[in-house]
Amino acid sequence: MVAYGAEQRVRVPALRAGWLRQTFVHWAFPPDKVQALLPGELVVDEYDGAAWVGFTPFVMADVRLPGVPALVPGLPTFAETNLRTYVRHRDGRDGLWFLSIEVACPLMLAARAVGAPCNPGTLSVSAKGDAVSYTGSRWVGDASYRLIVRPGDPITPTERDVWLTSRWRAYTRRLGMIWQTPVEHEPWPLRDAAVDVLDETLTTAAGLPAPTAEPVAHFSEGVRHVRLGLTRPGA
Incomplete structure (x- = not known):
């Protein structure tokens, strides 16, 4: 069972941030298609007999490193x-595996050090009327x-x-090892979304x-108190 709360x-957070204006778009895939993209230490987690792939654009806000006090502004939003x-x-704990991460802030490429598949690009998030628009392209x-x-x-x-x-750890692979990054934040306040x-x-x-199938979509105004923990090897 996946927990709704952290x-x-x-x-001891390695990074603090807010994740705002996030849309979750999900498609069901045959599990073997997704398993072929995973390292051997991880197995696809299934729901209703399918693997699910999520496309999740959002805004990173108030990003700050350890030791930066709350009164000091963080990085500009991106x-x-x-x-x-x-x-x-293989120990049974669930988490995320990133197939790609598109970033508008080059500083976030530092996550490549632990195997995060970050790609620099030109990205934007905007709102007009009752619609939210996201665009992006890799450099x-x-x-x-x-x-x-x-x-x-x-x-x-x-x-x-x-x-x-609602997932509370991310897995990456680097130097022949699986790495784990824990995350803590308040539960997502979810809304329906029409694509x-x-x-x-x-x-x-x-x-x-x-x-080819119609996606499952949700929207959230976001969570403002995200704490990413120290990435460490192994489970």
């Missing part, structure tokens, strides 16, 4: 977009996306909603077939 306290799937380590290669959603009413999350949005426009090539760039 599974652990991050007492956009980020993740393509992720859901996995379990190297031709992977890009354009998404326009219309957030709906707040919802009480179902079991599947929680399963798709008006969705054009993306991130999935095919990651080695997946282009999605």
Whole structure:
């Protein structure tokens, strides 16, 4: 069972931030298609017999490193977009595996040191009327996306909603080892979302077939108290 609230306290954060205006777009895939992209230490986590891949654009706000007091401004806000799937380590614990991470702030490329697949690019998030728009393109290669959603009413999350949005550790692989990064934040306040426009090539760039089914979409105004823990090898 996936927990709606954080599974652990991050007492010594390596990074603090807010994740705002986040949209979750999910597609179901055959598990073997996703498993082929994972390291041997991880297995695809399934829901209703399918592997799920999430396309999640958002705004990173008030990013600050350890020791920077709250009264000192953090980094300027910038956009980020993740393509992720859901996995379990051989010890049974669930988490995220990132197929790609698009970043508008070059400083975030430092996460490559622990295997995070960060790609610098030109990204934007904007709102007009009742619609939120996301666009992005990599500086190297031709992977890009354009998404326009219309957030709906707040919802009480179902079991599947929680399963798709609430994960409390991320796995990466570097130097022949699996690394784990814990995360803590308040539960996502979720809303329904209608997808008006969705054009993306991130999935095919990651080695997946282009999605053909209608996606499952959610929107959240975000969480403002994100604490990323120290990345460490092993489980």
